[in-house]
Every structure is written in C-alpha cells, then in structure tokens.
Amino acid sequence: MRVVIDQVSKQYQGRNGQELMALSDVNLIVNQEEFVVLVGPSGCGKSTLLSMVGGLLSPSSGSVYVEELESDRDYAVGMVFQEIGLFPWRTVAGNVAFGLEEAGLASAVVRERVEEYVTLVGLNGFEKSYPHQLSGGMRQRVGIARALATRPDLLLMDEPFSALDAQTRMLLQEEMLRIWNQTRLSTLYVTHNIQEAVYLADRVVVLSRRPGRVVSIIPIELPKTGRDKEPHLTAFNQYVEAIWGLIRHDAEDALREGEE
C-alpha cells in the first residue's frame, strides 16, 4: 500500500475576505514502510497537509488516496498530535483502547493489544493512571501507543515532540526510532525541527512558506540508527545544513511577519 498526494491545493477564506493559499500543487508519495518527514517554516501548511491525509480536512483541489491495497478494504490511519489530545476521563489503558473499540475488536483482543502497546512505549504500571497524573513525555507515549495499537496502515504524526522539553524530546526521538524499527509503519511526520527530520527520515520533504510548495525532496542516505554519532555525524550535519539553507530565507520572512 502507498499513499498518494496528487496535485493537492488548499485555500482558506481569510478574515478580511481575501483568499489565502495555504498549499499549492503538492505532489508526494509515501511508500510502504517509508518514513517521510515534512519540514518547513511556520505557515507552510505542513499540518494542513497532514490533516488532509488523515481525512480531517478536504483539499480545495487535487486528491489524496491510497493505492496498491492488497484487497478492496478500508484502510486505517493512526494520528499523533502535538497537543496529544488524550481523553482526560479515560485512563492510560482506556485511551490506548479507544481506537481498538472503534475498530470493533472483541474486548479480550482489546485487553491484549492494550497491554502489548503499553509495554512497547514503556508505560507498564501506569495503565490505571489518568492523563493529568502523567508528565508531558509520558502523555505523548500514551498518544503514540494509542495510534499504534490499531496497527494502522499509515502513521501520521503532527509535531509530536514540539511541546516537550528538550531532554524529553531527545529521549522520545530515540524511542520513536526504536519503535519504528520494530513496526516499520509507513509514516508521514511533520516537524519544524531539522535535526529531528534528518534523524528520523528516509526522505525529507522541504516545503516553502505560504503558499506551501514542495521545494525539494531529500533522501537521507544513512543507516536508520546511529545517525547522530560517528562515523555518520559529518554527513548528518551536512544534511542539516543543506536543509537549513533551503528553509532559512523563508523562516526569516516568517519571523518578520509573525505567526498568522
């Protein structure tokens, strides 16, 4: 299975009536077992694109579809959000179970899966805790477990670690890589953090500032693990610098105009 983003554009009605072009003519394919990272300055529409792939927003023109399905079935997505969005009235186990319940799985299977994925993200012993009792990093682990537990065809992650402190973020990036190597899910990942992009991606897609366009698609030709250590550190830094070079001008513009 692969996901095709075909000639997608998105326009918004601006506050004073004029049309705002958020995305323009984006073409992209996420292949089976591929980790694609979208990077770009603020206001490049990367989260908008992710929402459209997740079926939470319709494109103004163009289309998003999956193809090469092995049977004619509905496909599942798992989404992870920056603000996490755990249900505060559900425990850790209850949150992880949500997608499984909606998928109509039997309760014995649900219990089994919950245990499996709570273990995968290292939260054993916290099954009965409520979200407000957890730290930010633990909450996002729950968010990841919730998305993975349904065993989706496609994992969508919208700046999952941006709201976390720097140390927690580094730990979770490592963990993300470990989990991805176990599951090898097709993943579309949005971030504004270039190091994070180079650290995780098979391919980095650089978007321009509004209207968001694909500026460049950069395959990261490094092994999946140990990229930020010798002997790959030099190459890693070169990728980071090259991408920063592509974004820098747009980022400066964004800074001057402020967040809209």
Place this chain on the structure above:
Amino acid sequence: MDMTTDIGTERRGYRRMVVNRLAVLEGTAQRGTGGVAMAVLVILWELFCRTGLVSSLYLPSPWAIVNAGMEMVGSGELLNNTLASLYRIGLGFLSGSIIGIVAGLALGFSRLAAAVGNPVIYALYPIPKIALLPLIILWLGIGELSKVAIISLGVFFPVFINTYSGVKNVDPLLIRVAVSFKASRLNLIRKVILPGALPVIFAGLKLAAGTSLLLLVAAEMIAAKEGVGAMILHYGDLMLTTKLMVGVVTLSLLGVAFNQGLQWLENRLIRWKH
C-alpha cells in the same frame, strides 16, 4: 575547594532576608470551622429569644422549633408533607434535566437542530416560569401533573443551556482524535462529547436544583393541600410561626441534601478530575 556551594565565600555590604510576600494568600481554615460558626449562630439566636425582647410570634427560638418539629414528626404530618414535596420535585427535576440534557446534546451537535430550536428556546427562557403556572393549571388541571410540569420546565432551561454550551466547548482536538479513529456519530457523542460536557452539565444541574425548590414551594402555595409549601402557607395563615419555621427549616435541609446528593454524584461520575 568545595565545588557544590557558594555559601561561605567572602561578602561585603548589608544583608536583607528574602520574604515570601505571597504568604498572606496561603492562610488555611481548620476543619470544622463552619460547623462551629453555625452552632455559635444558633446559640446566639436562642439566647436572644430567651431575653424576651421579641415575641415568639415573630421569632420563635430554635429550641421551640425543634420541639414543634419533633411533635410534627410524631404525628406524621411532617413526613407526609415532605414526601408529597419530594415526589413532585423528584419527578420534575428528573424529567426536566433528562429532557434538558438530551435537547442540549442534540442542538449542540446538529447545526440544523440548533437553527430551528435555539430561537424558540431563547424566546421562552426569559419568561419567569411561575407566570406560566396558571396556564399550565388550565392545560393539565390542578393535580400533581401541573406541579411536576412547572418544576420540569424550570429545570429544563438551566440544564439545557449549560449542556449546549458544554457541548460547544468540548476541546475540538478530542473530536479530531475520535474522528481520526473513525468513531461513529453515536460514539462521538457518547464517548467524547457527553463526558467532555459533563462538568458544565453538572453546574447546570446545581443551578436547576435551586430553581426547582423555588418552583415547588410556589406551586404548592398556589394550589395544593399537601406539601411543605402548602404547610408553610397554612401555618402562616394561622399565625403559628413556630410550625411555619419547621417548614422553612425542612426546606433548608432539603436544599442542602439536594446539593450534597448532586455533589456526590458529580464526584462519582467525574472521578478523573480529582
């Protein structure tokens, strides 16, 4: 040299302590303070009545009220009246709040239903419900049904309005999450919108509890033979102030119990907040 502390290094000039200027806001009250205050108030009331400065016709003493109350419990009069009132308020509150919650969820969820229903509801809302009692008696007769209906109507509005705004204020992110898992509409309401709106719904239920007591007594004063409201009116007409006060105290206890009951239910249902 010790690398873990700066204390003890050479200093010059004056020393000033840093004071916690927020300490004034950190004062605490001891447990049971409220009970003691209440007891002191009742004792002062009793002592004031014993001085004989004011006739017991105008202000009976607490002790006299308790005695009258015991006597009325013994004769079964108080119980019968209280049960009649409880029946009306129970039925009225239950039906009004259920209809209010269901309507609030429906109008909060469907734009079409809101466009149709909201103008009607907001046109009826400002009418003091007691003004509708004569009309309701005309429609439903003077029996129990009209009293239950007026209470139900008075409860409906605060519960509806709170439910509606509770639904509107559910975190849109949680709805996105549920939809990303392909939750059905029913499950979206049941598992996301209802629990998300529950704290606000409970605020509405507590408001409605006050309204329902008010309407209960008003309805019983206008048209009833039994009930705490009818009892108060009856003893007021006979100028039996002590027995009248028994009715008033009963209402106070009823109100407190009502609120406590709702609080208990809220703590049980919204356990995740504590």
